[in-house]
Every structure is written in structure tokens, then in C-alpha cells.
Amino acid sequence: MSRPTRSDVEDWEKHVVVVRGRGQKFLCLKLTEKPLGTTEQVSALCSAIAHVCATTKGGGGPMHANVDAMDTGIRDEGLKQMLETLTSRGIQCKVLRLHRNCLTDVGAIILAEQILRQTQAVEELHLSYNEISEKGALALGLAIQSHDAYPLTRVRGSQPVPIWFRLERNFVGNARGVSDVLQANGLWVCDAQKRDACTQTACIAAGANGVPKAHMLSFLVQRTRRGQPERSTAELQALVAELTDRLAIPKARSGQRAARTNANPAPSTASTCSAGSVESSIVTEGAEAARDGGRAPSGAGAVRPAAQVLDNGPALPVILPSQLEGDSCTWLCGVCETIARRPVYTRGDAILFCGPCFSSHVAAEKAKQGGRVLPTVPCPKTGRPLARGDVLPLEQEKALRRLYEQLRLTCTQCEWSGELAAFDEHLTSCPGKTPVEETARTAALSPETPQVSSVPAPAAVAPLVKVLHSYSGGDPPQLSLTGGTEVEVLSTSETGWSYVRVDGQDPGWFPTNHLDLPSA
Numbered sequence: 001m002s003r004p005t006r007s008d009v010e011d012w013e014k015h016v017v018v019v020r021g022r023g024q025k026f027l028c029l030k031l032t033e034k035p036l037g038t039t040e041q042v043s044a045l046c047s048a049i050a051h052v053c054a055t056t057k058g059g060g061g062p063m064h065a066n067v068d069a070m071d072t073g074i075r076d077e078g079l080k081q082m083l084e085t086l087t088s089r090g091i092q093c094k095v096l097r098l099h100r101n102c103l104t105d106v107g108a109i110i111l112a113e114q115i116l117r118q119t120q121a122v123e124e125l126h127l128s129y130n131e132i133s134e135k136g137a138l139a140l141g142l143a144i145q146s147h148d149a150y151p152l153t154r155v156r157g158s159q160p161v162p163i164w165f166r167l168e169r170n171f172v173g174n175a176r177g178v179s180d181v182l183q184a185n186g187l188w189v190c191d192a193q194k195r196d197a198c199t200q201t202a203c204i205a206a207g208a209n210g211v212p213k214a215h216m217l218s219f220l221v222q223r224t225r226r227g228q229p230e231r232s233t234a235e236l237q238a239l240v241a242e243l244t245d246r247l248a249i250p251k252a253r254s255g256q257r258a259a260r261t262n263a264n265p266a267p268s269t270a271s272t273c274s275a276g277s278v279e280s281s282i283v284t285e286g287a288e289a290a291r292d293g294g295r296a297p298s299g300a301g302a303v304r305p306a307a308q309v310l311d312n313g314p315a316l317p318v319i320l321p322s323q324l325e326g327d328s329c330t331w332l333c334g335v336c337e338t339i340a341r342r343p344v345y346t347r348g349d350a351i352l353f354c355g356p357c358f359s360s361h362v363a364a365e366k367a368k369q370g371g372r373v374l375p376t377v378p379c380p381k382t383g384r385p386l387a388r389g390d391v392l393p394l395e396q397e398k399a400l401r402r403l404y405e406q407l408r409l410t411c412t413q414c415e416w417s418g419e420l421a422a423f424d425e426h427l428t429s430c431p432g433k434t435p436v437e438e439t440a441r442t443a444a445l446s447p448e449t450p451q452v453s454s455v456p457a458p459a460a461v462a463p464l465v466k467v468l469h470s471y472s473g474g475d476p477p478q479l480s481l482t483g484g485t486e487v488e489v490l491s492t493s494e495t496g497w498s499y500v501r502v503d504g505q506d507p508g509w510f511p512t513n514h515l516d517l518p519s520a
Helices: 006-013 039-055 076-088 105-117 134-146 175-184 233-246 251-255 257-263 285-291 355-368 398-405 420-427 435-441
Strands: 016-021 024-030 063-068 092-097 124-126 163-166 281-283 308-310 343-346 352-354 391-393 408-410 417-419 464-466 486-492 497-501 508-511
Touching: 006 039, 016 039, 024 039, 039 076, 076 092, 076 105, 105 134, 105 233, 134 163, 134 175, 134 233, 175 233, 343 355, 352 355, 398 420, 408 420, 417 420
Parallel strands: 024 063, 063 092, 092 124, 124 163
Antiparallel strands: 016 024, 281 308, 343 352, 343 391, 408 417, 464 486, 486 497, 497 508
């Protein structure tokens, strides 16, 4: 490798500027769209950094770096060389804008090591549109969770805030799984969906009980590539163990994560959100009372009701994960584990649920408490208390909604393939649709019991199984059952529905994935 010429270094020095203010010095690297894809180019930049640092007069306190290297083509080895140059001169990074580059998991681990190496927090880390997978995302999340500088204080005496961490549109195949595993390891994340309230300097989830460690806007929005494997939860947990050793995260600190997770409060309930949707909206008991002519709770002694999803729309057919082309884990309901229909998601950890599944869960929790108003309901997936404003329709997040509607899937009964937004319309004229499918699809639309020819032949011996998850069905022949109920399974359909009977009563349809069926 040839050494950079003086003219090369001088050209880079134009983009390396020292700024002083408020007792601090900042080394500003203004590199956007400057080519850094080769070793020679990075070496010239590092020489420029060294020369500027050597010629900068003292005073003004320690130096920090704001690196703006968007769309430069920088690669893992170039990133490592640049960070080593800064570290060797005692410079700690405050802002790293590295989106739209060629960084992989190797680069993500280099950044995780940099985070752990610094005594002060990285305030902003922009990595969208790179090539990072689950491993790199976990490494960065573990580094943030393990560092005592987070949540960070930007200005002395001000309210602590999360790191502004952008990792969307990489190749994190199982983004949902990564989010769940990081949360299980103690990383409290705010999804920053309320952009007017969540910024680089403020967080709506901050409260008396604490502050999230990271803002991760639109993390579930990821790219996919053909042949990319989706790591299972077990594989993600194995990666956590590997990365904990590799990053030298203290075992004592690692052992405290579960307790920290339980201690993390739900995001602040100070805000309210209106879904603006007929099919899926967030309301409270007070709103229901007002609508029904009653009075909403008021006064200092009133109980703040839990968020609920009222999903009174028609029943929709089940979409199996195998029908989706590409990534499916990101879009699975946390209850029924099929593709979420009329989806809602939890603020902070962005867990997805079918609107009807979450509505059934809330109804079951209310029933356990005698129908009284609940201040919170536990998340069906994590058990985290969910209060007013913590569950939102996916349609409020325009980018996610657009990706959801554009998901491509195939029909199990014919050769049709297309976008999810057109799937339900296709089923009205699907040439391969069976009477069983039609019964399941229109169960909530037609009050009539299906004809005998539409009902599947019962099994010779009907197994007795338990209901795993409560489900609130539409009109008969769909059934509404609570978890723990024992049912006879008369028959099952490939469409995701089972024909079941309870205590000799009239049989009806119930989601197969809500039943504790024996493995085939």
C-alpha cells in the first residue's frame, strides 16, 4: 500500500475541522459523499486527522468527535482504522453518522467495542442502509445495555435521554426476535413513534422510574435478500452468549439483566393517541362510558384505565408464515404466531399482535378481575404492564404500514401471488377455494350455520385438547373461548381453523394455533 501524498492529505484536511465552544473542542469530520471505499482513501483521511490534531493549539478541554460519513462507501476495515486513529489521540466519539455505507456485522462489532471502550456515551449512532444482520444488532444492543453512561446526559444538569440509534433497513432477518432478546437482557428501548415528543434531546417514555437506554425508530423495517436465513430465538440467545464473551461484558452485570428488565417501567402514560380507524382503535374505559351515556372517571382518585383495542371488523382469514415470500418473523402476531391481521403494536418494544388477538387478551384480563377497570394489562408476550397509549394500530406508523401492505404472499389453494393488501379480495373469487375455507372466511359475516356439506367429516376419535390462548370469535359458527378450556377437535383445516366442540354443545370454528394440539 502506497503512503498518501501530501496533496491527498491536504485535500482531506479541508473536511476535518476543529470547533470550540462551551469549554469543549469538537473534531468535526464532514465527509458526506466523500469516497472512503479504499484503504488509500482512509489512510489519507487518518493522516489528515493526525495532522489537524497535532497542529491544534491546546485549551478548551478534551476533544470529542462528530463524524458525518454518510454515503462514503466506507467498509469495516476502514471504519476500524478511522476509530483507532481517533482513540489513539484520546478523542471520544459523540455522533457517528454512518448510514448508507457497506458496514457488516464485523463493523457493528467494531462499533460495539468502541462504545464499551469510551468512558463517555455516543449520543447518536446512525447505521441505516448498511449490511448488518442479527449478530451485529445484538452486539450493539448489548454494548449500549452494558455501559453505565446510558441513558446519557447531553448537557450537565439536564434530563437523561436515550441514545439516538438508527438501525432500520439493514438485513436483520428476525428483527422482532432481536428486539425480544435484547429486552430479555435488560435493554429498555423506546421506538420513538411520537416524533414531536421523542427526539435526540427528549423521550416521552422518561418518567420518575427511569429512562430508556435507546431510541430505535422503525427498527422492524428491514430489508431482505434471497437465501438469507432467519435466526431462531435459540440461535439469537446463543449469539448473546458468544457476544457477551467476545465483548468482555462482565458476567456479574450480565446476571443482573433479568432483574433490570422487570424493573423497567412501562413508557409514560402522559400522552394519548387517537388511532383514527374504525376497524382498530385505541380507547379507554372512560371513553366507552362517555360513549354509552355514562361518565368517564375523573378526579384525583380515578383509576387511569389500561389501553384496549376495539376490533369490531369482520373476521379475516388466517395467513400462515409459510405463505409469505421472504421475512415472516417480523410480522408474526405475538399471540397466535401467524401473520398479524389488523395489526397493533406496543410502544417501546414494538411487539406486533393481531387486533382481535389483543382485544381477546384484554377481555380475558378484565374477566379475571370481575370486569372492573384496570390501570394496566400485561403484555401477552412479555408480561410488561401496558397502560393507556402503549398499544397503537400499525396504521399510525406510515412506513411500517406501507411495508405491511406491500408484503408478498401466495395463496395455498391456487397459483395466485400478490400483495397482502389484495389478498382478501382475491379470496372472494379464488378458483381453488373449498367450502371449508369459505365457511372460515365468512364466519363473522353470515349468521347462518354452514350446510352439512360444508362441515368437515369428524375424526374417528376426537382428541380432547386445551385452549392455549383466548379468542373472541365473530357470529356463529365461530366460537369464543378462553384459555384453559378443554375442547374436542372434530377436524382441522389447512386454512388455520379447527372444527371443535365444548361439553357436547354445538361445534364451531376456532383458530388451530390457539389449541394445544399434539405434534404431528
